[in-house]
Amino acid sequence: MSSYTAHFKVWRGDADGGGLQDFQVEVNDGEVVLDIIHRLQATQASDLAVRWNCKAGKCGSCSAEVNGHPRLMCMTRMSVFRRDETVTVTPMRTFPVIRDLVTDVSFNYTKAREVPAFVPPKGVAAGEYRMAQQDVERSQEFRKCIECFLCQNTCHVVRDHEENKEAFAGPRFLMRIAELDMHPLDAAEETGLNRAASAQEDHGLGYCNITKCCTDVCPENIHITDNALIPLKERAVDRKYDPLVWLGSKIRRR
Numbered sequence: 577m578s579s580y581t582a583h584f585k586v587w588r589g590d591a592d593g594g595g596l597q598d599f600q601v602e603v604n605d606g607e608v609v610l611d612i613i614h615r616l617q618a619t620q621a622s623d624l625a626v627r628w629n630c631k632a633g634k635c636g637s638c639s640a641e642v643n644g645h646p647r648l649m650c651m652t653r654m655s656v657f658r659r660d661e662t663v664t665v666t667p668m669r670t671f672p673v674i675r676d677l678v679t680d681v682s683f684n685y686t687k688a689r690e691v692p693a694f695v696p697p698k699g700v701a702a703g704e705y706r707m708a709q710q711d712v713e714r715s716q717e718f719r720k721c722i723e724c725f726l727c728q729n730t731c732h733v734v735r736d737h738e739e740n741k742e743a744f745a746g747p748r749f750l751m752r753i754a755e756l757d758m759h760p761l762d763a764a765e766e767t768g769l770n771r772a773a774s775a776q777e778d779h780g781l782g783y784c785n786i787t788k789c790c791t792d793v794c795p796e797n798i799h800i801t802d803n804a805l806i807p808l809k810e811r812a813v814d815r816k817y818d819p820l821v822w823l824g825s826k827i828r829r830r
């Protein structure tokens with residue numbers, strides 16, 4: 577097994593401010609960035625705050641920015657860096673820092689609560705739901721989401737514009753709306769909720785200008801933009817310019 581000493585810069589601080597701290601730290605074959613953060617905790621910075629859980633790319637806890645790229649620390653191999661390269665680890669930029677690498681991601685839970693849940697179809701008992709396999713597969717892609725919030729952190733609509741946070745649900749939750757909108761058994765429409773129209777009017781779908789940065793950083797390789805956001809935009813536009821919907825709205829207004 578070979579090992580070497582790497583130069584790390586790790587952001588330390590809290591909501592009042594902070595900065596990068598330098599470390600020289602041992603790296604061994606096969607290690608990932610999270611291993612190195614753990615070694616720093618064990619040997620040089622016992623109070624370094626980091627959130628993690630599974631170390632297997634499945635809990636979505638260890639999101640951070642490594643050399644400026646939003647990534648899961650447990651899935652970022654040290655072998656992708658040159659041995660003489662400085663590795664800089666900073667907290668996700670879009671969310672408020674609690675301490676060191678730990679951010680307050682409660683924005684995402686607020687947005688999750690704003691998406692109306694699946695509406696069960698009337699007259700079909702639980703356990704009796706039937707769907708075409710292609711519908712199952714379509715939503716299964718979205719169900720791979722581990723809620724790491726890297727897409728939420730990366731989308732420029734909120735990354736650079738704090739003021740957009742109230743109006744914009746972000747790619748993860750627009751994807752959730754798309755999933756429900758494509759669900760053949762969802763009966764939201766019968767309650768008067770058109771999910772595509774609501775995505776546009778209530779959840780800020782129009783802010784998305786399909787830059788695909790969310791898709792680029794998704795560790796589950798979900799095609800967020802192509803398979804969720806663009807179809808949702810198409811459905812919202814179809815509805816807006818559907819002559820029957822237009823006529824219906826005129827009649828209702830009378």
Ligand code: SF4
Nearest residue numbers: 721722724725727794
């Ligand atoms: Fe993370 Fe991908 Fe889910 Fe976004 S869609 S929260 S990047 S797993």
Ligand code: F3S
Nearest residue numbers: 731784785786788790
């Ligand atoms: Fe943002 Fe993804 Fe749209 S990065 S602009 S939500 S395509």
Ligand code: FES
Nearest residue numbers: 630631635636650
């Ligand atoms: Fe669970 Fe990294 S520790 S995804």
